[in-house]
Amino acid sequence: MMRINFSKRVRVCLLVIFVFVQGNLLAQDSEKISWRSAQDQPKEWYYSDQAIEIANNVLLYQHENGGWLKNINMADDISEEDRKELEKERKQKVGTTIDNGATHTQLRYLAKVYTASKQEKYKSAFLKGMDFLLEAQYANGGWPQFYPIRQGYYEHITYNDGAMMGVMNLLRDIAKQRNQYTFVDKNRVKKAENAIDKGLEIILRTQVQVDGKLTIWCAQHDKNTLEPAKARAYELPSLSGNESTQIVEYLLKIENPSEEVKRSIRSAISWFQEHKVMGKKVKWTKDSEGRDRILVEDVNAGPLWGRFNDIETGKPIFVGRDGKIKYHLNDIERERRTGYNYIDDYAVNLLDKKYPKWAEKHGVK
Template identity: 65%
Template sequence: MMMINLREYVKIAISISFILIAMQPSIYAQNEQISWGRAQNQDNGWYALEEAQRIADNVLLYQHENGGWYKNIDMADELTSAEKEELRKQKFTKLGTTIDNGATHTQLRYLAKVYNATGEERYKKSFLKGLDYILEAQYANGGWPQFYPIKQGYYEHITYNDGAMIGVMDLLHNIAIAKPTYSFVDAQRQQKSKQAIDKGLEIILATQVKVNDKLTIWCAQHDKDDLSPAKARAYELPSLSGKESAGIVEYLLKLENPSGEVKQSIRSAVQWFQDHKVMGKKVVWIEDSTYTDNRDRIVVQDSDGGPLWGRFNDITTGKPIFVGRDGIIKQYLAEIEHERRVGYNYIDNYAEKLLKEDYPEWERKY
């Protein structure tokens, strides 16, 4: 038997105390109230905790009877009894359920994590209802509208804007390949998910814009009938979208055994990004007391700046365009109103990671 003296014992005791003290913040951090955004990115064990289930129960309350959710809601907020009762009354309101701004597919990802951690059937039931909603919302041609039931106007377009359709397809892809997080989904729904992403891929390939018979990238939204680039809000004109197209290509890179058509689509889009990157400039925030928020966003010359791409780009020339609420195309960010400059990201490094990391890795594989 090993013997230790009193001094060594004290040293060991102090060391253990320091370790326990150091551990305490992370233990408490796991149980603290957090935002809906932070709740999406926690360790697997966190989703079994009381706080994770409290948020999941909120998600169930916000879900409408048709299976979908509204957008722009922090589902981690503490709800009063009166608020919960009002949400129960609103469940049968269908108009407004959407895939815009991460709605519905984000809730489903969260519920899957909590179900896997807890085994609580109510989370599985809610997930499957939401999955059925997404599958039902798909157009026969493979696209998804922004709202379902259909909301008239630009909301009817096939919507890539803000990652709407790609967010849905990424979820369905993970279900179709039986990724462990979604292994609880039954075989019939897995098959429907596979069929949905196959149709979705068809419409992605069909909507890739051609200029002079050469494939380029995509618009943020396309007409549901003739598939042409389509206008949405006044400052969202038919154009080539840097942000949304980068997201589409990232999705295509994940596909196993890509067809020749998919490979051509990827390489054509990457070539467009290579040909139309803006170098020697960068976007910066500055203090400006002229405005109530005391700030402005500007583009400045910088020899080390770039690559940048426009959120909107002229279909013919591929050059970034800047459009305010008046719907008039400008050449420079400084020419549109302050409210839009600071409220919408018109130019950024949208495809930088795609070109530097993800696409080269894909090429080495294929």
């Protein structure tokens, strides 16, 4: 009797769990979901009708060259009229991009849906997009913002907004056959390995030296000279607190780092430690003109780092659309203060948690 009762309880519990999971999936299907949140759902969700619908949108937005354009909510409903227009646009020979999370995020999503559904069209689209990323890489290891190349700052090696590091993190997951990437064929896995090796080389070569001392990286580097380069009017050659944090975090995950990689990491960490902004905090305010973001004094605040920092001094710089350097956030126009994150606690988690853990693992002092 004891065995029978236990068995019944197990069956009841399993039934309750099944109903709960199915109920959650149905509830999520009935609610509108954003593209951002669609990328971070429980594994079971990628079986759902809603996940499939979004995946079909992703396929529709994919261009013939394998890539995607940026700033598109893939989870939005698409009308029949829009669908016809997209069919025309995707065949146009225009450069697609890795900027603002484009292409590498779509590929991660497709891999999850393919793993769940086993529908070949998602695998085919993924492999086509992966081939696009591999083809777009420069011979020196960097990636441009757009490919085929769009003239102007778009052709710089682009760390800005996580572009190149987003690609390299994806390719590393593929090369290591992690998570949902085991379906990728051996030939492409090898190509991914080669691509991240080349990418590592250019990361090490573009780390900025000042007076013979390694510092951090610019948001973009000239594809030929590898020097820090200008992008938009308010994105001058400088040292980037945000993008450099992402690069170091990538380097920390290298399983057997060379002495050159260790030196690169230590040097960047030293720069972050030496250029903390203390005693200040970012504050959001509101007045008759709307919201504003300002920097205020607070003895207990910090550390912060500039998104852009003077290469020689490491001091944060603030540049509006006029392209002129200011040294106080409050001196540039409100539109830029509220629309661009010029100063933040970018490296706090890196310094407090990630680097100490890495240093202990590798015996680095």
